[in-house]
Amino acid sequence: MNEPQDGIACSACWDDALLAAALFAVDPAGAAGIVLRCRAGPARDLWLQALRGLLPDPTPLRRIPINIADSRLLGGLDLTASLRAGKPVADRGVLVESNGGVVYLSMTERMSAAVAGRIANVLDTGIVAMERDGLTLRSDVRLGIVALDEGIEENERCPDALSDRLAFLVDLSGDLTVASGPPAYDACAVAAARRLLPKVALGDEALHALCVGASALGVASLRAPLLAVRAARASAALRGRNEVVEEDVVVAARLVLAPRAMALPSSEREAPDASPPEAPQAEESEGAKQESFQDDDREIHADASLDEIVLEAAAAAIPAGLLTQLQLAGEAAIRTKATGKSGALKGSGLRGRPAGARCGKPGGAVRLNLVETLRAAAPWQKMRRMDGGREIETTTARRIIIRPEDFRVTRYKQRTETLTIFAVDASGSSALNRLAEAKGAVELLLADCYVRRDQVAVLAFRGAGPTLLLAPTRSLARAKRSLAGLPGGGGTPLAGGIDAALKLAEDARRKGQTPIIVLLTDGAANIARDGRPGRAKAQDDALGSARFARSRGFTMLLVDTAPRPQPFAQRLAADMKARYLALPSADPVVLSGAVRSAAAR
Structure with missing residues (x-):
């Protein structure tokens, strides 16, 4: 087996990619599908060719573009036939026509949430239901999906609603060696496995091991262990067994659970001959843990339970550094497709992207x-x-x-222009903590907004109240000058700062813009709305302003700049319904990514 390369998911090595294709060919509808992350090129062509060679000859193969209309995807009125016949004639749709086969979805990293949701519903129910144009159609559908993901950036991914329902996540986007020689399985082996599959049994121990493995790896979706069960049964059938054994469970954990891992399992079992440590050891870093998990040549002791074996196999398949990148993102499970776009969608009469039709007089x-x-x-x-x-x-x-x-x-x-409003706490407590670093992070965000031709505004609050340092503008130079002169010191009129940001956001909304409020504060409110000092009154006023902000429905992000996460700042974010980000070091890259992610909501 080829060694996995850095930056490549565990399924990316060629042997595992071919094995995933074989397991999918055995049970396309049960596995639901494969997400193939790879740009167009020889590696993808060879993999698709291998998959086609594993499927029986009469298997329907259809390719669906991302901009397909609902009437063609799910079925609807066949306009030409209806006009010819003088009565409604139904068009069954691509999904119904592909019943019993495999569907290729092109460029899923650009697929809209609406199309992904409709396909996901068909995978869940096994039914294509259509009621439109005076027609009612209901068809049973069982098919497999090959979702082609050509994304480059981390946030350019197949929609979660779709990838969560597909068993295998294969990544061929990195450097890998494509093995030559005859494939391990062929169409005859797949056909025999399909006949054997209904007779394959899976015991309670194997089921328990897959569920424990999913939990230990931080996999939140309940679909993951169910898909792993189907992969284990397909593995047993492919090897001519009528019962799932340890090898099949390990394969399922490596191909289904490991690519979805959001945490590394802790290794509590020691080798029988291991001597106790002479002194307490410091906690291992993630890199050290991964290195120990990825030692494929270590001996599997006879007393190891199936749960432990599954965890070791899955952890060994996790690429080094992957989980570190996910943790740096704060909320890395949320993937956005909003890079390079600005603003929200609003209705338009003659301009923008077509979004259906309605009754009306032209x-x-x-x-x-x-x-x-x-x-x-x-x-x-x-x-x-x-x-x-x-x-x-x-x-x-x-x-x-x-x-x-x-x-x-x-x-x-059509998309409206975005106005990102930075409300910066310039009080004495925040200035002592991380105000200087917050300035650098804000400058990076301003540059990002400038590239996307959006507008930015900066206001600071300290002492008696807020001050508008930078009116809404696209000028990066003006923005940097305003931040350079950002003063620090005094009390924290948090309620006044929130109120000022809301007023600016309301003005932007009336102009047709999409406002985003980014509040940088340590949450140490001590100046009330009326300008009087007092922590209790100041906090009550701040919470009141936060609840009012929530009612306005703005997209908001609260960045806690204190050295340690503050409970009041967390409560304030919850009352505002804002995303909370504890950022004691004000890391510009993480903060910029958090703002883009918040803008995508």
């Missing part, structure tokens, strides 16, 4: 959608040509009869 600020208008009129043509129970014998019978209620106009959505 003209002025709206455009006629001819196809949807014909689609609405098609089911009624035969009825409209009847006069007193008999069909009209005129030339008008050959024409399409359209009535005012059939008119459909196109809806458009």
Whole structure:
């Protein structure tokens, strides 16, 4: 087996990638699918070719683009056939046509949440249900998905709603050696495994080991152990066994659980001949733990339980440094697709991206959608040509009869400009903690906003109240000058700072912008809204402002700049319904990523 390379998921080595393809070919509907992260190139072509060679000849193979319409994906009215027949004729849709086969989803890193959600619902229920255009269709569907992910950046990923339901996560995006020679399995072996699969049994010990492994690896989804069970049964059938054994459980843990790991399991078992330590040892770093887990040549002791063996196999498959990168992101499980975009979507009459159609009269600020208008009129043509129970014998019978209620106009959505409002606590307590580092982090965020042509604003609050240092602007130079002169010292009028940020956000919303509030504070409020000192009153006012901010529905991020996370700052973030980020060192990269992630919500 090839050694895994740095930065490559555990399924990325070629042998494991081919094994995942074979297990998927044995049970496409049970495994639900594979996420293949790899740019177009020889490695992906060879893997797809290998998969096609493992599937039986009559297996339907369809490729679905990311911009497919709902009527083609789930089925709907066949407009051409309906106009020809004078009555509604249904189009079954791609998913129904692919029943019993495999579907390729292209460029899933750009797939919309709506399309991913519809496909995920079909995977969950096994049913394609469609009710539109006067038609009701309900079809049973069992298929497998190959989600092609061509993302480059970490936040360019297949939607979680889809990848969470697919058993195997294969990453071929790094440097790897493609093994030559005949494959370990062929179509004949897969066909035999399919016949044996219904007879394969899985014992309670194996099920318990997979569940314990998922929990120890920090896998939150309940689907993961269920998918691992299906992978273990497919592994047993592929090897000609009617019962799952230790080898099959280890394969399932390595291919299904390890790529989803969010934590490293702790190794509590010692070798029987290990002598007790002479002195307490410092806690091992993650890198040391991973190095010990990745020693594939270590002896598996006879007294090791199946739970421990599964954990060792899964931990050994986790790439070095992967979990460190996830932890640095704060909330690394949240992956966003908003890089390079700005603002929220708003309705538009004539500009932007088409977003369906609605009833309406064309003209002025709206455009006629001819196809949807014909689609609405098609089911009624035969009825409209009847006069007193008999069909009209005129030339008008050959024409399409359209009535005012059939008119459909196109809806458009376009992105608005984002205004990122930085409300910086410049009081004495915050200045003593991390104010200087916060300035550097804010400058990096300002540069990022400038690249995306968004606007930024900076206000500071200290002493008697807030001060607007930088009105909304795109000028990076002006922003840096305002931060350079950011003073520090005095009390913390936290309520006043929140109120000022809300007023600025309300003004931006009225202008059609999408405001994002980033509050940097240590939460040590001691100046009330009326300007009087007093910690209790100041905290009550701050919580009141936070609850009001929550009611306004703004996207907000609270960055706790204290040396240690402060309980009041956490409570304040909860009352604001803001994302909380404890950042004692004000790391610019982490803070910038957190703001982008908050903007994607």
